[in-house]
Amino acid sequence: MKTEKNKSHEDLLRENQELRKKYALATQYIRQKVNQLLSVMGTSPLRAEELDDETLIELDPISIVSDSFVQVLRHLKEMNEELKDAHDEIAAIFESAGMGILVLDRDLRILASNKKIEDQFQIDRGTSAGRPCRELICHRDAASKCPASNAVESGRSCQQDLVLDERHYHVLATPLRDKQGSIARVVIVYMDLTERILAQEKLKKSEERYRDLFENSTDLIQVLGADSSIRYVNRAWLDTLGYREEEVPGLSIFDVLHPECADCGPEFKSVVCGYKEGRFETTFRTKAGDKIIVEGNVSAINEDGKFVGTQGIFRDITERKRVEVLIASEREQLAVTLRSIGDGVITTDIQRNVVLINKVAERLTGWKQSDARGKAITDVFHIVDELTGELRTCPVDRVLETRLVCELEGDAILVSRDGSTRLITDSVAPILDKNSSIVGTVLVFRDITDRKKLEERIIKSEKIESLGVLAGGIAHDFNNLLNAIVGNINIGRKFTMPDSEVHKSLERAEKASAKAKELTQQLLTFSKGGAPVKKLAAIADLIRDTADFGTRGASVRCEFSLPDDLWHAEIDEGQISQVINNLVINAVQAMPQGGVIHISARNVAVKPMELQELKAGNYLEIIVQDHGRGIPRDYLSRIFEPYFTTKDSGNGLGLATTYSIIKKHDGTIDVESSPGAGTTFYIYLPASLDNARPSDRGAMFVPHEKATGSVLLMDDDSIVRETAGVILNLLGYKVDFALDGNGALEMYKQAKNSNSPYDVVILDLTIRGGKGGKDTIKELLAIDPNAKAIVSSGYSNDAVLANYAVNGFAGIIVKPYTMDELGDELRRVLSSK
Amino acid sequence: MEIIDFDIRGQICPSSLLVALKEVNARADNLRQGKVKLRFITDNRDATTTIPESASNMGYLVLVTKQEGCYIIEIAGKKSSLPAA
Known part of the structure; x- marks a missing residue:
């Protein structure tokens, strides 16, 4: 410790220097590492002037960068995970793709292949890696080109349709480049088109088949758009309607529908517009304007539930229709013919x-x-x-x-x-x-029932006709005889005292002769229905005498209602007498138990349209009414038919003759009848308002003032000549006789030349074996246009008698005639101009 | 979303980058969760390269826009939305 304490200042300095040196080195190191890290982060190194050491330590950039690195790593890790997921996804797609996928290297050796490739080309993926694809897939030779080789060469995606192992593939090869941009790999995709192509081929064949049907059909086929425009039509359509294919796009169905087809227009419109479908008949118009009748079907075309148009198929039935109409009309005609x-x-x-x-x-x-x-x-x-x-x-x-x-x-x-x-x-x-x-x-x-009956009637009629000829012949001779009888009775009566018995006998004989004359007239009219020889006559006596004559010997009597002021009428007395006689006979026969016939006459003025068949004017109405059994309603309309009779004894001519006579007198006859109650006949005859007194039908001789003059009488019958001669002498006439026309003409000429001409000539109409009155009058008038001639005949059927004036005669006298009748007629003729 | 602005004008790289990274690191979780967005205003041109590149590598979305005399660098998490770069 002492040592420590005893450290010298020099030591301390030295140590301080060393420490500073180390700190500098450490800071240096930190700056270097920071710069190293910053360069990793991609930024510029630290600059000493920017950061001093202390700020550097304080900022702690290593820590910052390191934290950032942690985040970079974390980000990378996340990215790797995403990549792996992506890779797995791609691998799954690759594996499960519906098309074959190959990955090749640039030498076209197989790097990878998916499951589909294995299926498509039967490749074992375990052994295929590294092998050239052509060996396993397309088996082409190495020199030839394929999409993969092309892709490698061109650097672009290449594609081609190939047939491999009889299957169709669309092959797409895509090059993949490495980082250097050079082609490292090729991905090839094989899309199997076989099913699609087969389906297309099938569809194409089917379409061709239908197109054949469409084009070769003899029926008209059309496809219309929703706007009624024509989209497609077949050959038959074009040929039938006369359009060219290039004209079709501009056409609407309404150009083709015939405008005359008024009914089918709206109906067709509803069809082409898709409102209605079905079979119907319509009329088309060709480009040239001709009508084509068609029958067909139209159906709507819908796509995704939306109406897009219609398709129609039609058959031209114009010819069929024409034939049908023809057949129908022929059939109708035949049927009508057959039925009728x-x-x-x-x-x-x-x-x-x-x-x-x-x-x-x-x-x-x-x-x-x-x-x-x-x-x-x-x-x-x-x-x-x-x-x-x-x-x-x-x-x-x-x-x-x-x-x-x-x-x-x-x-x-x-x-x-x-x-x-x-x-x-x-x-x-x-x-x-x-x-x-x-x-x-x-x-x-x-x-042939009616024909048979008709044949029988004809036979009957012929029989009657020959009877008529016979009767006519007899009547002619009979009239001549009767003429002599009547004439001589007249003469006899003239020489007897009116109160003497002889005179009365002759008077009765004269009346009987008059009836005999009527009988011959009737016989003649029955036989031929001769033309009436009309004279002005009073009808009341005629009716009365005839009716009485007709009911003679029967248990039937007549009641008359005949006013005195009855108008006269221009009638053929014989014929009208016959009419009354017929009606009376009918009435008598209708009342076998007897009874009364009411006969009345009155004057009637017929107004226009009042009575059918009659002109307006004055008429005599004669009514003959019985109270007999009557005529059945069914027969009423037939009773005037010739030969119609309900009587066993009748000849069926009575009423027919009656009808004919009345018609010839411009009158009419009608009938009313009710079975059990009787029958009424109504006769209308035109009245004459001529007040001249008609010739007296009375047979009584009334002497006249003696006449003068000369008469030439032509008749082949000596009795007639003799009797007429006596009568004419008695009347005061001088008379000469001729036997026939030639004799008469000769005598007339001689008399005329000798200046003693005849005043009048009486010519018999019928001369047996000689020239008759009709021929003689023509020559006579040629000789002397002023000659006056009277025609005489007992055979009144000849039209000459009815129209004597037209034939040149001045008068007419019907045999047998009385002295008075002859005298009256001669006076009339001689006094005329 | 919270937007935090940083004015780093006057700073140049690498300090501007380091400042930006420091702020990003500090809010890494909020950024990733899209709760916050950072906006840096810089006048250093280098920074408009270095900051976006670093942020991108770290997994962020970056948008650089130029404005009057400066740049704005916006940084957000991937879940966030930035106007298209």
């Missing part, structure tokens, strides 16, 4: 069942088409023999056996469903198809 044909037509199939039955056949058989269809022909078509009444075999059977047209032998009676019968003729023909096989029969039959 005048004969009964029934067609059958080969089973003999009815297929079709026309209107006439329906009526004749009583079977309606709806009932008859499918029925056996024998059920519908019953025929029995006309003579024996036995059931006849149906001709359809024979046709089906012989395949030949078969005519019914003789007429048969068809018995209809309701039992009524008609007389028919029929024929049956086979219906053959195009192979000449028989497919049915057609049975045609005709109702």
Whole structure:
């Protein structure tokens, strides 16, 4: 311790120096370490002037840097952990990637590969590392290029589609550079496209198939957008509608829809706009404007639930429609023809069942088409023999056996469903198809009931006609005889005292002769219905006399209501008498137990349209009423038909003649009848307001002032000539006779040339074997245009009599005539100019 | 988040760096947890290199912005958000 205390000042100084030296060294060391640490931190070294030693110690930079290092390390550690996580993630991705991944060195030797590579190329990863990839993957030769070699050479990513082991790959090679920037590794990714390519190929083939269908379809196919624009169409569409492919993009469906198709427009619009789908018919318009009728389907196209357009397929049915219309109209025409044909037509199939039955056949058989269809022909078509009444075999059977047209032998009676019968003729023909096989029969039959009746009527009518000719002939001669009788009675009466019995006998004979004359007139009118020879006449007496004559000998009497002021009428007395006679006879026959016939007449003025068939004017209405059995309603419309009769004894001519006579007098006849109550006939005859007194029908001889003049009488009948000669002499005329026309003309010429011409010529209309009145008057007028001639005939059927004035005659006298009638007519003719 | 400002103008490297590191070290946990952000104002250009580099190595986010006559260096933890550098 002493030593310590005894340390010298020098020692202390020395020690102090040494300590200072050590401190400096220590500080030096600290500065050096601090600088070393600072350079690690990347900053500049400490500067002495900046930090003195004491501040340095106080600042403690080592501690600061060291703390900072701790944080650097901590940060690095965290980073390492993140990196490891990232590495693990990448490794997992690498391993589980859906595509094969290879990592190669720059010599293209395998550094790493993932599981997918192992699967894709059957590589054992345990042995593959370090081996060139081409040996294991693509087996190409070393000199050839591949994406990996290209990537190494170019330094850029390279890709290529390759087929390896029959599978398609998209190969992408990406170079990886080291820190120096040189290529150290290449990553290759193999994306297997096989499934996709196969699917694409499949799709392509399928599309081609559908495109073939689309293009080669003969139907029109179109795809429209939502705005109705036309997107795609097929060849048939273009060809049919006459557009070129390049024109399609500008088209809308409404360019193609025919504007005339007014109905289908809105409907089609609703379809093309996707509101409606389905099958329908519409009309398209070609580019040239032609109409095409199409039928088809349209359906909507939706993508992701959104309407994007429609697709349609149509068939051109224009021709089909045309043919359908044609067939329909032909069928209609045939059906109408068949239905309206005048004969009964029934067609059958080969089973003999009815297929079709026309209107006439329906009526004749009583079977309606709806009932008859499918029925056996024998059920519908019953025929029995006309003579024996036995059931006849149906001709359809024979046709089906012989395949030949078969005519019914003789007429048969068809018995209809309701039992009524008609007389028919029929024929049956086979219906053959195009192979000449028989497919049915057609049975045609005709109702000849009416024809038969008509034939019978014609025969009857011919009979009556010949009777008429006979009657006409007889009447002519008979009239001549009657003329002589009447004339001579007239003459006889003239020479007897009016109060004497002879005079009265002659008067009765004269009345009977007048009736005989009417009888011949009636006979003539019955036979031919001759044209009326009209004269102004008072009708009351005519009615009364005729009616009384008609009821003679019957238990029927007539009651008359005939006012005195009845108008006269221009009538053919004989014919009107015949009319009254017919009506009276009918009335008598209608009242076999007897009774009263009411006959009345009155003047009527018919206003326009008041009575059918009559012009406005004045008429005589004659009513003939009986209280007999009456006429059935069904017969009323037919009673005026010729040969219509309900009486066993009637000839069916009475009322027909009546009708004909009234019509020829410009009048009309009507009938009312109720069965059991009687029948009333109404006759209207045009009245004449001529006040001239009609010729007196009275047969009484009234002497006239003696006449003068010369008459030439032509008649081939000597009795007529003689009687007329006496009458004419009695009347005061000088008379000469001619036997025929030539004789008369000769005599007329001679008399004219000798300056003693005849005042009047009476010409008989009919001269047997010689020139008659009609021919003679023409020549007579040629000789002397002022010649006056009267036509005379008992055969009043000739139109010459009705139109005597037209034929050049000045007058007419119908045989047989009385002295008065002849005298009146001669006076009238001679006094005329 | 708390922002602490340090004005280290007038100091040059390495002292400016050491000052910054000392402050960062002292608040390492709060910085990392994003509770605090440090903002240094310096007029030393070297410091704009050395401080960001050191702080980045230590795992911080750094943003340097130049202002009138000085620089502002912002340091924050990784979880914090700094305006993009």
